[in-house]
Amino acid sequence: MKKKRQHALASIAVTAGILGSVFTSGIPAHASPNVSCGPITAADGAAAVRLNQQLTGSLRGYLTAYRVSCARAIVNAVQGRRLSDRASVIAITTVIVESLLDNNPNVIDHTSVGLFQQQDSWGSTANRLNPTWATNAFINEMLRMYPSGSWQNEQIGVVAQAVQRSAFGERYQPQAADAQKIVNALAASDSVTAGQVGGASVYNPDTRTAEVFTLGRDGAMGHSYSTDGAVWSDWSMINGASKFAGVPSVVHNPTTHALELFAVGKDRGLYHAYWVADGGWSSWSRLGDWTFSGSPVSVYNPDTRTAEVFALGEDGTMVHSYSTDGGVWSDPSMINGASKFAGVPSVVHNPVTHALELFAVGRDRGLYHAYWVADGGWSGWSRLGDWTFSGSPVSVYNPDTRTAEVFALGEDGAMVHSYSTDGGVWSDWSMINGASKFVGVPSVVRNPATNALELLAVGKDNVAYRAYWTPSSSGWSSWSAMNGSWKFTGGPTATYNGATNAVEVFATGTDGATNHSYYQNGWSDWHTLPGWNTPTG
Incomplete structure (x- = not known):
């Protein structure tokens, strides 16, 4: 300047x-x-x-x-x-x-x-x-x-x-x-490197497999997986002729024993593919005629045996589509269309209230919340507090405390959170060690092996940091660097691996490669997942 x-x-x-x-x-x-x-x-x-x-x-x-x-x-x-x-x-x-x-x-x-x-x-x-x-x-x-x-x-x-x-x-x-x-x-480069735009990760209990998905530079969907803690597979493409933008979303559907994968195409349509053990990956199919401005998020609701995906239309409207008992996906429809948002929403299932809790940042940079319950449908949007935010939220449910919690970065990069216990009023926003500043979108996952919430984010120095909360702690831990010699861009993705009782974390390096670390009685060092150049699959 x-x-x-x-x-x-x-x-x-x-x-x-x-x-x-x-x-x-x-x-x-x-x-x-x-x-x-x-x-x-x-x-x-x-x-x-x-x-x-x-x-x-x-x-x-x-x-x-x-x-x-x-x-x-x-x-x-x-x-x-x-x-x-x-x-x-x-x-x-x-x-x-x-x-x-x-x-x-x-x-x-x-x-x-x-x-x-x-x-x-x-x-x-x-x-x-x-x-x-x-x-x-x-x-x-x-x-x-x-x-x-x-x-x-x-x-x-x-x-x-x-x-x-x-x-x-x-x-x-x-x-x-x-x-x-x-x-x-x-x-469109032929030099395809996994992780150029961040990724999504999931654990499939049916196959005891952890899996990570990301887009190559050409927009092809790639994935790598590890079963029973084995070495991570080489990257392979999922129907590589299809090209996407942004960050994918994936959820395990226990009703159909499928992985449901979503991504926005380069034509701004929302596409879906699924994996089942006896058929492998399906082809991609477009969900409706809507066009979208950002990446999707997805969730499974066990109360209604429904998989659901959310994304923002090009005008900032919240749109969703759903499939119950493995049925045909509904036409995308608006959720209170007068409200407009930016970025990527976040959604979590709350088993205490049998609700879906949906969060998004409004065009005024406030963070808004709506919820769905079977006997009332979708609520109106309500703003949580007076904070303004620089990025998209992430959310989690903690069964130890019967609490739903949402995290986002304030406009200065500080990590803040709000929570609701037993379906009660959402708390005021509070900072988690506010001297630390971050960029991108954080990730949060519950570790059942330690009863901890693991919160991960990339600092303004491009180093990955971790803070945690346990029922026995007096609050959130301080932030600690996850090997400061490794540098990252964007935000990490994390999932709990039930086969190995490990938290698996993936983050995009400044060179565009996807890197992996895990917690299993202590954090491993980072390592780069096998690269892919002109992959086949």
Whole structure:
């Protein structure tokens, strides 16, 4: 962010004359080399060659494998936030103008460095040169200025200018078309790495199998699994011709002994596939004609033997579809359609009240709650307290205390929670060790082996953290890092593995790989699940 910027680039870009003499005045005589954005792959080089023939703006003929690797780091960070490709296009548009996709450590204009040329008011030099941190900082400001997804309906160059406050705001929009081509190329890359956009995990008690699902860079659905604690399988695709966006959702259906898998397609339709032991994975089928703005969540209601999926329509309306006793899925329908939301909802079954508890962040950034009971249908939406939130909620039911609980990040990144015991009034929001700050979407899971709630989140330093609560504790533990040398983007996903009595946690690394840790009488170290390149299945 600069009040006046010269858009000084790496010396090679200026020497090449891409932008002309206006940018040369601030270049240091002995400029340091650009900072790495992560591994540079052969696919990055191939993408650069192809794109150099397609681009029409400042980067035409000057895109390199290094610059593609920086674009990939930005896209990975955005996808880790569970945002649409348009957010990636906005970020890449900005960086083309600011740095030509060079992670430049040299102070050119005032105190600006890095891909986004952020000044020191944004953060430390090390942070601003960290592509994931810098991208998240940009996205945080964009979401603050354009709450409730309103950035999706504004011109790309206008959003970039609003965040950067440039003296030359007219320069952004002309680069948007090239930014879209770069994002499209990364999405269609043949170098498929599991975990680019986060994942979903589940335990199947019928087969004693834990399983994790995530999308490759091309949008194909991939999964890996472990039965009875065995080594995790290689990644394989689930009907790889189908392509998706966002984060999938999966739930075990004990009525049909099936895994029910949901994802939003690149056409914004909601798709469903299922797995049964005697048939394997079904083909994908679209549920109705609705189009959706965000990722789905799903739940099983044992009281009604019903699997149900929820997602936000493109106008922010809460929509759901359900299947009882394995029957045909209902047409998607609205839940109190006058209310509008952003992000990804969360839902949990409450066996004390025989209710489904549904949570979502409104366009005013408040967190709202509705519930369903058999004898009354869906309630109206009610706001829980006065807090405002930066991200989507997660929820859990704790049978030890007969309590439903919801967690979300406040606008400053602090973790806050509210709870209801025995169907009582929801508590006021309270922070869980508020000095700690997080990004993305947290994950929470109950560990029956220890009677603990395990709460997991990625900090603003890209480290995964864990806090826990047990009936015998006086409250929530302090946050502890889960091996701070491993760096992550987005939020983790977790499930309890009944075959091994372990909590299984998965998180997307800053390199896009899916990493795994588990708790079984102590936390294991992180390890990367076997990668997949052009998988078959």
